[in-house]
Amino acid sequence: MPRTNFKELLDAGVHFGHLKRKWNPAMAPYIFMERNGIHIIDLEKTVVKLDEAASAMKHIAKSGKKILFVATKKQAKEIVAEKVKAVNMPYVTERWPGGMLTNFPTIRKAVKKMSSIDKMATDGTFMNLSKRERLQVTRQRAKLEKTLGSIIDLTRLPSALFIVDVCKEHIAVKEAKRLGIPVFAMVDTNSDPSDIEFPIPANDDASKSISLIIGLLCQAIEEGLGERKLEKDKEPQQKDKNIIRKELQTKDIPAAIIEAIVEEDEEEEEEDDDLTVESDDDDIVKVIDEAEEEL
Numbered sequence: 001m002p003r004t005n006f007k008e009l010l011d012a013g014v015h016f017g018h019l020k021r022k023w024n025p026a027m028a029p030y031i032f033m034e035r036n037g038i039h040i041i042d043l044e045k046t047v048v049k050l051d052e053a054a055s056a057m058k059h060i061a062k063s064g065k066k067i068l069f070v071a072t073k074k075q076a077k078e079i080v081a082e083k084v085k086a087v088n089m090p091y092v093t094e095r096w097p098g099g100m101l102t103n104f105p106t107i108r109k110a111v112k113k114m115s116s117i118d119k120m121a122t123d124g125t126f127m128n129l130s131k132r133e134r135l136q137v138t139r140q141r142a143k144l145e146k147t148l149g150s151i152i153d154l155t156r157l158p159s160a161l162f163i164v165d166v167c168k169e170h171i172a173v174k175e176a177k178r179l180g181i182p183v184f185a186m187v188d189t190n191s192d193p194s195d196i197e198f199p200i201p202a203n204d205d206a207s208k209s210i211s212l213i214i215g216l217l218c219q220a221i222e223e224g225l226g227e228r229k230l231e232k233d234k235e236p237q238q239k240d241k242n243i244i245r246k247e248l249q250t251k252d253i254p255a256a257i258i259e260a261i262v263e264e265d266e267e268e269e270e271e272d273d274d275l276t277v278e279s280d281d282d283d284i285v286k287v288i289d290e291a292e293e294e295l
Contacts, residue, residue: 003054003216009043012212014202017041017189026192030201039189041201050213053184053198054220056257057160061224062231065159066090067184068151069214070172075207076164076214081150083214087221090154092172094146101175104157111152114144160184160257162217165204166191182256186213197256 009015017023017031017039032042060067069091071080077093084091092100100107117137120126126134161176163169163185176183177195184198185191186209193199203209 003051003220004047004212006043006047008212009046009202012208013206014046014209014212015041015043016203016206016209022190024190024192026194027187027189027201030187030193030199031189041189041203046201049198049200050202050216053200054217056182056198056253057162057184057217058220058224058227059253059257060159061087061221062228063159063224064228066154066156067160067162067221068092068154068158069162070096070169071164071210072096073165073168073204075205076210079207079211079214080164083211083218085150087218087225088153089221090151090158092150096169096172097147098171099175101157101172101179101181107148107151108155110144111148114141114148114152117141117144157181164210164214166193166196180256182254184217186210197254 015032017027020034020037020039023031023039027039030042030045032040034040057067067089069080069084069089071077071091071093072095080091081093097107117126117140120137126137129137157179158181160182161172161184163172163183166173166185166187167190173183173185173195182197183195185193185196185200186202186204187193187196187199188202188204191204193201200213202213
């Protein structure tokens with residue numbers, strides 16, 4: 001049964017595309033018509049693609065994997081932060097830190113740096129610093145929180161990405177493609193869906209449209225998490241990866257998603273308990289400086 005219908009999408013303005021002169025020919029299969037110089041998206045295809053994406057996301061969430069949501073445009077920031085946080089998934093709404101996926105260990109060091117500063121504040125070490133040092137550390141913590149605070153629980157590479165605007169987040173798309181991470185995305189008439197495994201033709205500029213799409217996908221994730229919890233209660237023993245792969249293949253799930261679900265988990269980096277503010281890493285400082293330049 002479809003998760004949404006034609007009327008609901010129409011009311012949210014999902015069908016509005018860009019001006020005809022701004023279109024990308026690769027979006028031709030998803031364009032219904034042109035009216036007053038503006039392309040109209042075929043909502044029937046949107047319903048189908050949205051159901052496919054929701055089903056795949058549900059299976060990823062059910063397997064216990066993470067989906068990273070990326071939306072740095074003004075209209076989508078608050079919507080993504082509110083809805084995605086509710087399902088306990090990581091998200092990026094301020095700026096995409098270059099190399100976040102391809103140079104993930106460095107990003108994790110910066111996140112650990114933030115945790116070490118928090119530890120200093122609780123164990124009393126923070127009060128032993130001079131006023132100037134405390135101010136510097138506090139500012140450093142604030143910059144890290146703004147840039148990386150929403151991915152603090154992301155201990156390994158995500159199994160999938162969801163992107164609101166692929167034109168704006170083209171760096172994230174390239175990094176995901178380089179690492180073989182499947183990408184879900186809202187694609188407007190000016191976008192190129194060729195590098196997207198799960199394109200959802202939709203208006204990516206209107207807040208109502210973004211809210212509807214994100215809300216439906218978060219519902220699917222919540223369902224997957226709920227089913228995972230029920231299965232854990234019933235079957236405490238862990239299934240073999242080959243058995244999981246065979247079960248997923250019988251459900252007609254795309255191969256990219258099956259591999260993302262059953263792939264070998266990367267070993268988590270060992271926590272450095274003795275990490276202190278004095279042991280600044282050049283790579284971490286670079287991440288912070290890049291974030292400051294964007295302010």
